[in-house]
Amino acid sequence: MKIMQAFRFEAAHRLPNVPEQHRCRRLHGHSYRVELRLEGPVDPVTGFVVDFFEVEAAFRPLLERLDHYYLNDIEGLENPTAENIAVWIWERIRKALPQLTSIVVYETADCSAEYDGG
Numbered sequence: 001m002k003i004m005q006a007f008r009f010e011a012a013h014r015l016p017n018v019p020e021q022h023r024c025r026r027l028h029g030h031s032y033r034v035e036l037r038l039e040g041p042v043d044p045v046t047g048f049v050v051d052f053f054e055v056e057a058a059f060r061p062l063l064e065r066l067d068h069y070y071l072n073d074i075e076g077l078e079n080p081t082a083e084n085i086a087v088w089i090w091e092r093i094r095k096a097l098p099q100l101t102s103i104v105v106y107e108t109a110d111c112s113a114e115y116d117g118g
């Protein structure tokens with residue numbers, strides 16, 4: 001069974017490694033959406049793969065580090081692309097959520113990056 005829980009955060013960033021004329025080199029912000037995707041058997045007693053409350057508790061400390069911050073200031077996010085944010089979250093949450101299969105980070109409604117550890 002597959003489950004997914006989504007979270008949102010607001011943050012500012014700039015992409016330091018794009019060409020000078022690229023607009024994303026300038027300071028700007030996004031309303032990010034993060035999807036945590038998990039997979040596993042359904043516990044016959046609880047009816048859960050993982051309790052959504054447990055997923056929320058695992059992600060909360062990371063959300064607090066991201067929401068309303070300038071992402072480039074965060075260690076490991078000096079180049080805060082959607083791809084790098086997905087990897088950053090994966091590396092910090094995976095131990096707490098062994099059923100995690102992938103993380104999707106949306107910068108806009110139309111653009112996202114998905115990381116599955118591979």
Ligand SMILES: Nc1nc2c(c(=O)[nH]1)N=C([C@H](O)[C@H](O)COP(=O)(O)OP(=O)(O)OP(=O)(O)O)CN2
Nearest residue numbers: 015023024028080081082083107108109110111113
């Ligand atoms: N592969 C990636 N490409 C780009 C990333 C990224 O993380 N991974 N990021 C950016 C910029 O952050 C940029 O800000 C993206 O947002 P935006 O310019 O708003 O993109 P839109 O297409 O939604 O812009 P419109 O104004 O709607 O045209 C760039 N590339």
Ligand SMILES: [Zn+2]
Nearest residue numbers: 013024028030
């Ligand atoms: Zn951007």
